[in-house]
Amino acid sequence: MQFASRLDNVETSAIRELFKLLGKPGIISFAGGFPDSAMFDVEGLKEASQKALTEEAGGALQYGATEGYEPLRTQLSAFMKTKGVDVESNGLIVTTGSQQALDLLGKTMISPGDKVIVEGPTFLATIQCFRLYGAQLISAPIDANGVKTDELEKLIAEHKPKLVYLIPTFGNPSGATLSLERRKKVLELAVKYQTLIVEDDPYGDLYFGEAPPPSIMALSKDVSGSRELLAHCGSLSKVLSPGLRIGWMIAPPELLAKATMCKQFSDAHTSTFAQATAAQYLKSGRMPRTLAHVREVYGQRAQAMGAALKRELGDAVSFTQPNGGLFFWARLTGANGKLADANELAKRAIEKLVAFVPGAPFFAEKPDVATLRLSFATADVAKIEEGVKRLGQAL
Amino acid sequence: MQFASRLDNVETSAIRELFKLLGKPGIISFAGGFPDSAMFDVEGLKEASQKALTEEAGGALQYGATEGYEPLRTQLSAFMKTKGVDVESNGLIVTTGSQQALDLLGKTMISPGDKVIVEGPTFLATIQCFRLYGAQLISAPIDANGVKTDELEKLIAEHKPKLVYLIPTFGNPSGATLSLERRKKVLELAVKYQTLIVEDDPYGDLYFGEAPPPSIMALSKDVSGSRELLAHCGSLSKVLSPGLRIGWMIAPPELLAKATMCKQFSDAHTSTFAQATAAQYLKSGRMPRTLAHVREVYGQRAQAMGAALKRELGDAVSFTQPNGGLFFWARLTGANGKLADANELAKRAIEKLVAFVPGAPFFAEKPDVATLRLSFATADVAKIEEGVKRLGQAL
Numbered sequence: 001m002q003f004a005s006r007l008d009n010v011e012t013s014a015i016r017e018l019f020k021l022l023g024k025p026g027i028i029s030f031a032g033g034f035p036d037s038a039m040f041d042v043e044g045l046k047e048a049s050q051k052a053l054t055e056e057a058g059g060a061l062q063y064g065a066t067e068g069y070e071p072l073r074t075q076l077s078a079f080m081k082t083k084g085v086d087v088e089s090n091g092l093i094v095t096t097g098s099q100q101a102l103d104l105l106g107k108t109m110i111s112p113g114d115k116v117i118v119e120g121p122t123f124l125a126t127i128q129c130f131r132l133y134g135a136q137l138i139s140a141p142i143d144a145n146g147v148k149t150d151e152l153e154k155l156i157a158e159h160k161p162k163l164v165y166l167i168p169t170f171g172n173p174s175g176a177t178l179s180l181e182r183r184k185k186v187l188e189l190a191v192k193y194q195t196l197i198v199e200d201d202p203y204g205d206l207y208f209g210e211a212p213p214p215s216i217m218a219l220s221k222d223v224s225g226s227r228e229l230l231a232h233c234g235s236l237s238k239v240l241s242p243g244l245r246i247g248w249m250i251a252p253p254e255l256l257a258k259a260t261m262c263k264q265f266s267d268a269h270t271s272t273f274a275q276a277t278a279a280q281y282l283k284s285g286r287m288p289r290t291l292a293h294v295r296e297v298y299g300q301r302a303q304a305m306g307a308a309l310k311r312e313l314g315d316a317v318s319f320t321q322p323n324g325g326l327f328f329w330a331r332l333t334g335a336n337g338k339l340a341d342a343n344e345l346a347k348r349a350i351e352k353l354v355a356f357v358p359g360a361p362f363f364a365e366k367p368d369v370a371t372l373r374l375s376f377a378t379a380d381v382a383k384i385e386e387g388v389k390r391l392g393q394a395l
Numbered sequence: 396m397q398f399a400s401r402l403d404n405v406e407t408s409a410i411r412e413l414f415k416l417l418g419k420p421g422i423i424s425f426a427g428g429f430p431d432s433a434m435f436d437v438e439g440l441k442e443a444s445q446k447a448l449t450e451e452a453g454g455a456l457q458y459g460a461t462e463g464y465e466p467l468r469t470q471l472s473a474f475m476k477t478k479g480v481d482v483e484s485n486g487l488i489v490t491t492g493s494q495q496a497l498d499l500l501g502k503t504m505i506s507p508g509d510k511v512i513v514e515g516p517t518f519l520a521t522i523q524c525f526r527l528y529g530a531q532l533i534s535a536p537i538d539a540n541g542v543k544t545d546e547l548e549k550l551i552a553e554h555k556p557k558l559v560y561l562i563p564t565f566g567n568p569s570g571a572t573l574s575l576e577r578r579k580k581v582l583e584l585a586v587k588y589q590t591l592i593v594e595d596d597p598y599g600d601l602y603f604g605e606a607p608p609p610s611i612m613a614l615s616k617d618v619s620g621s622r623e624l625l626a627h628c629g630s631l632s633k634v635l636s637p638g639l640r641i642g643w644m645i646a647p648p649e650l651l652a653k654a655t656m657c658k659q660f661s662d663a664h665t666s667t668f669a670q671a672t673a674a675q676y677l678k679s680g681r682m683p684r685t686l687a688h689v690r691e692v693y694g695q696r697a698q699a700m701g702a703a704l705k706r707e708l709g710d711a712v713s714f715t716q717p718n719g720g721l722f723f724w725a726r727l728t729g730a731n732g733k734l735a736d737a738n739e740l741a742k743r744a745i746e747k748l749v750a751f752v753p754g755a756p757f758f759a760e761k762p763d764v765a766t767l768r769l770s771f772a773t774a775d776v777a778k779i780e781e782g783v784k785r786l787g788q789a790l
Binding site: 005111 | 396398402429430432435440441444448449454456457459490491492494495498502503504505506509524557591632637639640647649650656657659660666667668671672
C-alpha cells in the first residue's frame with residue numbers, strides 16, 4: 001500500500017517504544033505526561049454529566065455546532081476572564097483536546113515547506129503534528145526563563161516563519177516559565193515582524209506558589225496590534241480530566257473561521273456529551289477547589305522530587321526547580337566521570353525499575369542527549385523518593 | 396494572514412448558508428442530516444455514563460490509547476460480528492465520529508494530486524475532507540442500485556485512484572443501496588486493480604423492512620485477497636447518539652497503524668469518557684431494543700414522506716422509496732412545465748416555510764441541479780405531510 005507522502009516526514013516516537021516497557025511489575029514511572037487519576041473529581045463529574053443528561057439531553061447527545069457547544073463556550077469565556085483574557089464566547093472554538101488545536105493550526109496555516117519556530121526542547125506531539133503538514137521546524141534556544149528572545153528575534157528575521165509556537169508557562173518538557181519581560185518582547189516581535197505567535201498553555205493553572213506571569217494573550221492588551229497576531233490554546237486535561245478531551249483555541253476571527261472550517265471536516269465537532277458535562281462542571285463552581293487541590297498535591301511532589309534529586313544525584317545533574325506544571329527537566333553534567341548520556345541512563349534505569357523519558361526526542365533540531373524529563377505527577381512522595389534513589393543507583 | 400495553500404481547494408458549503416435560514420419561526424425542515432433527538436435513549440445513556448464513572452473512573456477520565464479504549468473496542472468487535480464481520484478488537488480503531496475516520500484516511504493515504512473516486516452524488520463532507528488533502532475527485536454514476544460497477548471499472552482502469560469511497564447502504568444523499576451482485580463486483584475490482592475500497596456505513600443498521608445485503612466488509616470473506624484492500628467505517632451517530640462522537644474504522648493492519656499514528660497527532664485519542672459510556676451502553680444489552688425503535692419510527696416517516704410526495708407533487712418529481720437511512724433523493728422532472736431547478740425551488744420553499752437541501756453540492760463533478768435531498772428523520776408524520784404539502788405549493 002502506498003501511503004501519503006506527508007508520512008515520510010514523521011516516525012513513531014522513540015518514547016512510544018519506551019512506554020511498552022512500563023508494564024514491568026514494580027516499576028516506578030516518571031515517564032508519563034499525564035495527571036494522576038487519583039486527583040480527578042469523580043463525584044463532581046458524575047453530577048455534572050447527570051445534570052447535562054437531565055437538563056439538556058437533546059443538546060448533549062445531538063450533533064452540535066463545529067465551533068463548540070454554546071454553554072461551554074460561555075463558561076470558557078468566563079474562565080479566561082478570571083485569568084485576565086478578555087474574550088467573548090464567539091472568540092474561541094472548542095477543540096478535541098488542545099492537541100486538536102495544534103492540528104487545526106497546522107491544517108489551516110502550514111503549507112509544505114513553510115518554516116515554524118519552536119522552542120528547543122518542545123512538546124513532541126507538536127513537532128510531529130506540524131511535520132505532517134510539511135513544516136520545516138526551527139529550534140529557538142531556551143534557558144530557565146523560557147525562550148531567549150534575542151535569539152528568537154534573529155531566527156524570525158532570518159527565516160520569516162509562518163508561526164512561532166511557544167509553551168511559555170511551565171513548558172513541556174522544560175518546566176521553564178517565560179519571564180514577564182520576555183513575554184512583552186515576544187508581543188513586540190509579533191507586531192514588528194507581523195508573525196503569528198501560538199501560545200500553548202495547558203499548564204498555566206497548575207502553579208505551586210505564586211501565580212506565574214499573565215499569559216501572553218492576557219498581556220496583549222498592552223501591545224497595540226499584537227492581539228491580531230496571537231493564538232492561545234487552553235485545555236482542561238491537566239487540571240480536570242484528559243478523558244473529556246476538552247481544549248479550546250482563541251484566535252483572530254479570520255483564523256478562527258478557517259480553523260472551524262477545517263474542524264468541520266476533521267471531526268464535525270467535539271463530543272457534545274463531553275462539552276455539556278464540562279460546562280455543567282464549570283458552572284457548578286467546583287473548579288476553584290479542584291485547582292487548589294491539584295496545586296497542593298503536585299506542589300508537594302515537585303518539592304519531594306527536587307530534594308531527592310539533590311540528595312541522590314548531587315552534582316551529576318543540573319536542573320531548575322519548577323514552580324508549576326508536571327515536569328522536571330534535568331541535564332546530566334558528567335561530573336566525576338558519571339554518565340552523561342540520558343538514553344543509556346534510561347536503559348539502566350529500567351533495569352533498576354525506574355523510568356523516565358530521555359530528552360533528545362524533544363528537540364526539533366540539535367538534540368541534547370544529556371537531557372531528561374521526569375514527571376512528578378503520578379507517583380506519591382514515598383514513590384518519588386524511592387524512584388529517585390533507584391535513579392541514583394542506575395547512574 | 397496567509398493561510399495554507401490546501402485551503403484554496405475548499406469553500407464553506409452553500410448548505411451551511413442555507414442552514415442559517417432554518418431559524419425562521421414555523422419552518423418545517425427536511426434539510427438536516429441528523430437523527431431525531433426524541434429517539435435518544437437518554438435513560439440508558441445516563442445509566443451507562445454513571446456506571447462508567449463508578450466502575451472505571453480512572454480509565455474513563457484519564458488519557459487513553461490512541462487506538463481506542465479497550466472495553467469499547469471489544470464491544471464494537473462483538474457488534475460487528477453480529478453483522479457478519481469477523482474482526483478482533485485490535486483490528487479496529489475508535490475514531491471521533493466516522494468523520495474522523497475519513498479525515499485519517501485522507502491524511503494517511505492522499506498526497507496532493509492523488510485521484511479518488513466517489514459516488515455522484517456523495518456525502519458533502521467527504522468531498523471537502525479529501526480535497527483538503529489535495530485529492531482530485533472523480534464521480535462514478537449511480538442508480539437506484541448504487542454505483543454502476545461497469546462505469547466504476549472503467550474509471551478505475553483509467554484513473555488508477557488512490558482509493559474508491561462508497562456509501563453502499565442507504566447512501567447519503569442518494570438513499571440508494573448497492574445490490575448484492577454489485578457488492579461482489581466491487582470486491583473483485585478491488586483485487587483486480589489492487590485498489591483500496593472505503594466502505595462508509597453509518598446507516599446500515601437503520602433498515603425498515605428486510606435487512607440490506609451484508610456489508611462489503613462482511614462479503615469480503617468470499618473474495619480472496621479483498622479484505623486486505625478494504626476499509627470500513629462505522630458509527631453510533633445515527634442509531635444511538637451523534638453527540639458521543641463515536642465512530643470506528645476497520646482496515647488492514649498496516650493502514651490501521653499509519654492511521655493511528657496520524658490520529659495521535661490529530662486529537663491524541665477519542666474522549667475516553669464517551670468511549671467508556673458507549674462501551675457500557677453496548678454491554679447493557681439495550682442496543683437491540685433501541686435499534687428496533689428507531690427502525691420502526693423512521694420507517695413510518697419514510698412511508699409517510701413517500702406517500703405525500705406522490706400525492707402532492709405527482710409526476711413533477713421522480714424518486715425511489717428508500718428502505719432505510721434518513722433520506723429521500725428526488726429529481727424534479729420538469730413535467731408539465733413545472734420547475735426543474737432545485738436551487739430555485741429551495742428559495743421558494745423557504746418562503747412557504749419548508750426547507751430541504753438542493754442536490755447539486757453533493758456532486759464532486761457535473762452537478763445535477765434538478766436533484767434534491769429530503770430528510771424524513773426529524774419531523775413527525777403530521778409535519779411531514781404538512782411540509783410536503785407546502786413543497787407542492789412552492790412548486
